[in-house]
Amino acid sequence: MSDRAAGPDAPEAAAPDVVEPEPEEPLEKIAEPRWSTRDRTRERELIALIAELPEADPRRSSARDELVTMHLPLAAFLARRFRDRGESLDDLTQVATIGLIKAVDRFDPQRGVEFSTFATPTIVGEIKRHFRDKGWAIRVPRRLQELRISIGRATAELSQSTGRSPTVAELAAHLDVGEEDILEGMESAQAYATLSLDASSADGMEEGSSLADTLGEDDPGLGEVETRETLHPLVATLPPREQRIIHMRFYENMTQAQIAEQIGVSQMHVSRLLAKSLAQLRTGLVEPTH
Amino acid sequence: MDLDPTVTLRVPANSAFVVLIRAAVSAMCARLDFTIDRIEDVKLAVDEAAALLLSDAPQDTHLDVRFTPDAPDGMRVEMTAPTVNGRSLERDSFTWTVLTALVDEVVATVSADRNLTISLAVHRSEAVRP
Numbered sequence: 001m002s003d004r005a006a007g008p009d010a011p012e013a014a015a016p017d018v019v020e021p022e023p024e025e026p027l028e029k030i031a032e033p034r035w036s037t038r039d040r041t042r043e044r045e046l047i048a049l050i051a052e053l054p055e056a057d058p059r060r061s062s063a064r065d066e067l068v069t070m071h072l073p074l075a076a077f078l079a080r081r082f083r084d085r086g087e088s089l090d091d092l093t094q095v096a097t098i099g100l101i102k103a104v105d106r107f108d109p110q111r112g113v114e115f116s117t118f119a120t121p122t123i124v125g126e127i128k129r130h131f132r133d134k135g136w137a138i139r140v141p142r143r144l145q146e147l148r149i150s151i152g153r154a155t156a157e158l159s160q161s162t163g164r165s166p167t168v169a170e171l172a173a174h175l176d177v178g179e180e181d182i183l184e185g186m187e188s189a190q191a192y193a194t195l196s197l198d199a200s201s202a203d204g205m206e207e208g209s210s211l212a213d214t215l216g217e218d219d220p221g222l223g224e225v226e227t228r229e230t231l232h233p234l235v236a237t238l239p240p241r242e243q244r245i246i247h248m249r250f251y252e253n254m255t256q257a258q259i260a261e262q263i264g265v266s267q268m269h270v271s272r273l274l275a276k277s278l279a280q281l282r283t284g285l286v287e288p289t290h
Numbered sequence: 291m292d293l294d295p296t297v298t299l300r301v302p303a304n305s306a307f308v309v310l311i312r313a314a315v316s317a318m319c320a321r322l323d324f325t326i327d328r329i330e331d332v333k334l335a336v337d338e339a340a341a342l343l344l345s346d347a348p349q350d351t352h353l354d355v356r357f358t359p360d361a362p363d364g365m366r367v368e369m370t371a372p373t374v375n376g377r378s379l380e381r382d383s384f385t386w387t388v389l390t391a392l393v394d395e396v397v398a399t400v401s402a403d404r405n406l407t408i409s410l411a412v413h414r415s416e417a418v419r420p
Contacts, residue, residue, distance in 0.1 A: 168324075187309075253391060274330075
């Protein structure tokens with residue numbers, strides 16, 4: 001392990017073109033889970049034990065385990081700051097936990113900083129590395145990512161004024177870029193989506209936390225979806241919001257823009273979720289004859 | 291100008307090449323001044339049709355895509371690939387449901403030599419079909 005094992009103070013040797021995901025708020029503003037003085041004392045004891053005891057000592061490894069366990073809420077907390085970027089919260093929590101274990105192993109009490117002060121950037125670094133290594137299915141240059149965001153914003157603005165989704169030419173004129181740039185930007189949105197293809201359905205409620213998820217508005221009447229018997233069990237594996245979108249698009253014939261409005265996300269997001277859900281259903285439908 | 295406006299694209303029958311079809315489809319849609327909503331729908335439909343064709347295409351074959359103008363303000367996307375068993379697209383399949391929801395018209399035909407063609411007609415209008 002050379003640069004891969006780099007600590008928080010090692011410079012991140014990232015490709016300059018690739019945007020790193022940033023937590024929603026600056027790190028300084030992220031309050032860590034509350035600690036009691038007793039925890040702090042115990043933390044210091046554990047760190048002292050780890051530093052003193054020889055590696056083979058079973059007491060050392062149990063101290064190490066305890067220190068890791070104590071900080072699991074911190075890892076989970078930091079993982080949550082990066083959700084809604086196409087990676088499942090489970091995966092992120094796992095990556096954060098790996099970061100935490102690395103922090104425990106690398107912590108040097110001689111440096112005179114608190115363990116959590118040291119652990120936070122190490123965990124965040126691990127999460128960022130995860131996004132960098134596995135995040136984007138295709139490395140999407142910064143220019144395209146920014147474009148994707150501008151397109152999303154412009155689409156919302158133009159839809160507002162015209163009452164329908166804009167054309168490529170309209171977006172190009174609005175953003176003062178070429179039509180080809182718009183097409184490229186639209187396609188890059190899909191590159192971001194592919195990474196969540198295998199995101200487990202269990203965290204469907206977590207990701208893309210829109211207000212609509214928590215509101216029990218009009219029942220999508222999933223019963224009708226069930227009429228397609230081969231499909232029913234598969235659709236049921238999708239997160240609730242994806243199920244609704246599938247229903248609205250394919251059984252109620254709503255447009256992506258209408259769905260976007262009802263669900264409270266961008267049209268591009270609806271498009272991504274549809275593509276993702278269809279791909280997921282497709283893989284489930286390949287083997288049995290349909 | 292009586293130049294044939296048909297555009298054809300032939301790619302290996304491998305999912306890695308679907309991205310090329312998508313790119314061509316969106317560029318064609320943009321030329322026809324489709325809304326991006328519509329373009330995303332057509333891309334989804336093409337994805338879906340390609341996935342179906344590829345699932346049944348033998349090794350080392352090709353997927354052919356033909357774009358032809360279709361009045362008014364639309365185009366027809368015909369995607370053809372050989373199949374192992376000459377099966378067509380069932381009307382009660384999920385793929386059919388998806389395709390018919392996304393585009394204006396879907397026609398599936400199997401030729402005598404077991405080539406399956408899925409033809410999708412798409413028009414500019416964004417009006418929701420009843």
